Amino acid sequence: MTAPEPVIVGAEWLPGQPESANDHGEADGRYPLLLDVSGKPVVLVGGGPVAARRAHALVEAGADLHIVAPYVCEPLAELIAAGRARWSPRDYAAGDLDGAWLVHTATGEHHVDSAVAAAAEALRVWCVRADDADASAAWTPAVARVGDVLVAVSGGGDPQRAVRLRNAVQTALETGGLPLRAARPATAGSVALIGGGPGDTGLITTRGRRLLAEADVVVVDRLAPRALLDELDDDVQVIDVGKTPGHHPVPQEEINRLLVEHATAGRRVARLKGGDPFVLGRGGEEAAACREAGVPVEVVPGVTSAVAVPAAAGIPVTHRGLAKQFTVVSGHEGLDWANLAGTEGTLVFLMGVSSLADTSAQLISHGMDPDTPAAVVEDGFGANQRVTAAALADIAARAAEVGARAPAVIVVGDVAAYATP
Secondary structure, X not given: OOOOOOEOOOOOOOXXXXXXXXXXXXXXXXXXXOOOOOOOEEEEEOXXXXXXXXXXXXXXXXXXXXXXXXXXXXXXHHHHHOOOOEEEOOOOOOOOOOOOOEEEEOOOOHHHHHHHHHHHHHHOOEEEEOOOHHHOOEOOOEEEEEOOEEEXXXXXXXXXXXXXXXXXXXXXXXXXOOOOOOOOOOOOOEEEEEEOEOXXXXXXXXXXXXXXXXXXXXXXXXXXXXXHHHHOOOXXXXXXXXXXXXXOOOOHHHHHHHHHHHHHOOOEEEEEEOEOOOOOOOHHHHHHHHHHOOOOEEEEOOOOHHHHHHHHOOOOOOEOOOEOOEEEEEOOOOOOHHHHHOOOOEEEEEOOOXXXXXXXXXXXXXXXXXOOEEEEEEOOOOOOOEEEEEXXXXXXXXXXXXXXXXXEEEEEOHHHHHOOO
């Protein structure tokens, strides 16, 4: 399998400025380059932790790695035992670099590293020195990798600065803060079922946000974190399939068809949903439709509103001494009321505001204590969050009095007593 083509992010060249210059406008002689070392002989002189870090990167890149060192640390020993590198258990000797395409030296002994570098220079082989960057003919940058994107950062001889910059770039890439969307068409389409959390843009996962930033088409629900759509490129196609109670303008079968159609046309599709796609979100149906059509599909879990929205109101769905379990229930479907009324844990109802009066009546008629604490949390984590709390016997009337409406989560159980306005 061939490695994906790396994407390099570099600085913009300004007219009249040397293409590689220091602060004084003087050429510094350093030329950034990515090397394909797959299957090529590379020599690593040294057996300590620094050498181990270099070795892991080299074997991951597919290099034919030869380690020369009298002793090796445990990470190197594991690579050797796994057959991912060859080892000559002795000191460096003349001729060890013959045939090498690249050399790394990290012995910790200046005279040895100098001898290796000099031999590499004589052979016209690039050599990276771990002991003296100024005397090195080549340098290894700090690298940020996300998918097929690779960003190499040089700190100008300051490794700690390079690492700090790399970490910042890595975070920006992972959270969609940098433009990850490919300019070239995808060779094959795909679908990502992304759980966006309960609506606040800060509650989507970093992976979900990155895949959203890479998408060519976004199929979005009403309760997804829609503010994230403002960050998309202008040419990204956004398809709104939002549903409201009793009004489903785009049937589920049509949503499935849209996902498959765009993916088979070679587009990267992000299906942005509220909460978690596999918790009463029909994500399982959409994933099955994609797989049946031969479309690659990835599921990105989300923060489910069944747990997050009660938490926004100060309600833990489990609590020592009060509830060891919780049950998530769809308020729209036929339910086993006797079993629900007899639970010793917490009941969490999603999509059940319109049927709250029936829910409370059914629970009480099947044996639940009418004084059981209950709460309705509207628009959890949203600008209009509101909490209405009462005993189970009174919660429906109290919710009607304040005009409670969807989206809302209903909590029934002793833990609901922790509800805060």
